[in-house]
Amino acid sequence: MKPSExxxxxxxxxxxxxxxxxxxxxxxxxxxxxxxxxxxxxxYPGGKVELAAAVIxxxxxxxxxxxxxxxxxxxxxLVGLETLFQQGGVMLASTDYIDPCPIGGIAxxxxxxxxxxxxxxxxxxxxxxxxxxxxFIAAGLEATVARDMAMLFITTIEGGFLLARTxxxxxxxxxxxxxxxxxxxxxxxx
Amino acid sequence: MKPSExxxxxxxxxxxxxxxxxxxxxxxxxxxxxxxxxxxxxxYPGGKVELAAAVIxxxxxxxxxxxxxxxxxxxxxLVGLETLFQQGGVMLASTDYIDPCPIGGIAxxxxxxxxxxxxxxxxxxxxxxxxxxxxFIAAGLEATVARDMAMLFITTIEGGFLLARTxxxxxxxxxxxxxxxxxxxxxxxx
DNA sequence: ATGTGGTTAGAACGATCATTCTAGTCGTCA
DNA sequence: TGACGACTAGAATGATCGTTCTAACCACAT
Numbered sequence: 001m002k003p004s005e006x007x008x009x010x011x012x013x014x015x016x017x018x019x020x021x022x023x024x025x026x027x028x029x030x031x032x033x034x035x036x037x038x039x040x041x042x043x044y045p046g047g048k049v050e051l052a053a054a055v056i057x058x059x060x061x062x063x064x065x066x067x068x069x070x071x072x073x074x075x076x077x078l079v080g081l082e083t084l085f086q087q088g089g090v091m092l093a094s095t096d097y098i099d100p101c102p103i104g105g106i107a108x109x110x111x112x113x114x115x116x117x118x119x120x121x122x123x124x125x126x127x128x129x130x131x132x133x134x135x136f137i138a139a140g141l142e143a144t145v146a147r148d149m150a151m152l153f154i155t156t157i158e159g160g161f162l163l164a165r166t167x168x169x170x171x172x173x174x175x176x177x178x179x180x181x182x183x184x185x186x187x188x189x190x
Numbered sequence: 191m192k193p194s195e196x197x198x199x200x201x202x203x204x205x206x207x208x209x210x211x212x213x214x215x216x217x218x219x220x221x222x223x224x225x226x227x228x229x230x231x232x233x234y235p236g237g238k239v240e241l242a243a244a245v246i247x248x249x250x251x252x253x254x255x256x257x258x259x260x261x262x263x264x265x266x267x268l269v270g271l272e273t274l275f276q277q278g279g280v281m282l283a284s285t286d287y288i289d290p291c292p293i294g295g296i297a298x299x300x301x302x303x304x305x306x307x308x309x310x311x312x313x314x315x316x317x318x319x320x321x322x323x324x325x326f327i328a329a330g331l332e333a334t335v336a337r338d339m340a341m342l343f344i345t346t347i348e349g350g351f352l353l354a355r356t357x358x359x360x361x362x363x364x365x366x367x368x369x370x371x372x373x374x375x376x377x378x379x380x
Numbered sequence: 381a382t383g384t385g386g387t388t389a390g391a392a393c394g395a396t397c398a399t400t401c402t403a404g405t406c407g408t409c410a
Numbered sequence: 411t412g413a414c415g416a417c418t419a420g421a422a423t424g425a426t427c428g429t430t431c432t433a434a435c436c437a438c439a440t
């Protein structure tokens with residue numbers, strides 16, 4: 001990936017997180033990337049939609065990688081999950097409660113308006129679901145339960161970020177995380 | 191509330207659900223309410239922000255009322271929760287996966303940009319959290335667990351709506367709902 | 381030196397944004 | 411009847427939107 005393309009992608013990623021899809025103008029992407037309109041449309045001839053799709057793909061992969069890495073670095077899956085909620089809370093507080101992930105926000109804004117972006121978000125979510133399902137099965141959960149718990153994990157993270165940002169307090173995320181981890185522990189015992 | 195004011199509020203409510211906050215223009219609110227710019231700004235002199243705040247207050251109360259009513263109409267809290275997830279799935283599928291609730295979307299879009307709206311959303315969420323906590327305590331959960339579970343319930347609903355809309359399939363909401371209800375059942379047994 | 385293709389530069393376009401403003405209509409009560 | 415306040419009407423404003431366009435730049439091949 002060319003350096004300019006990378007700068008555009010990074011700028012768009014940050015702006016979408018902070019201001020959402022419709023709240024981010026191409027002019028601001030141009031300014032934040034320290035380039036010009038011509039360059040942005042050179043690398044993303046499809047304009048804003050193509051740029052957002054690229055951000056979704058990149059962020060989707062990055063978060064899945066983060067998830068896997070944290071679990072790999074922890075003695076058990078349960079400890080890994082607790083760590084993820086903890087780290088999420090710390091990150092929120094240390095970034096002035098900016099949305100840590102652009103995908104959910106974009107999905108919510110344009111799911112009914114931009115099929116291309118809805119599909120890109122769906123792909124990212126499915127990657128997370130599959131990854132979580134595999135990990136939870138490996139941890140000892142029965143297959144169908146593991147998939148349900150993977151879904152619950154993602155809704156807990158996405159919803160927890162939302163509540164914590166709205167409250168400007170990590171507590172809702174941590175509380176939901178505690179309840180989720182208790183549920184996970186309870187399923188392990190079966 | 192005057193009829194015109196009600197028409198404006200209803201139109202804005204629907205548009206925010208479908209297109210989000212930044213994706214909804216005042217022009218479209220004017221058209222959808224079958225009134226004129228003058229009327230809209232007569233009832234909401236604070237413009238778009240004041241209008242959105244009114245939508246949030248109204249929707250927040252309506253959803254809390256719905257939550258209470260469904261639980262009141264069910265033999266146990268657990269059955270009530272299962273019913274809510276079921277109904278949510280049906281509603282999504284029957285409305286072409288339009289966001290059932292404008293609050294989470296607005297919160298996500300403008301939490302870092304419009305303090306007034308962030309606070310309005312926070313108030314609505316806190317009402318739900320308190321309501322859920324009370325109900326869960328009444329069902330037999332210990333106080334701190336009940337609050338954590340109330341948070342988890344809201345994240346599950348919000349996140350479940352998000353995943354289901356993105357997938358255009360109620361299944362993620364239902365799966366997360368199953369996992370949540372299993373967790374609730376497990377907490378009841380203690 | 382002379383292209384050549386990838387990249388940068390930024391002016392310009394028409395559309396749409398939220399909001400303001402003046403003028404007019406309507407029901408109600410004096 | 412007259413007057414007043416609530417409401418409606420919609421043109422107008424200046425800003426900003428996403429995108430397009432032409433010209434220039436630059437490293438490198440011939």
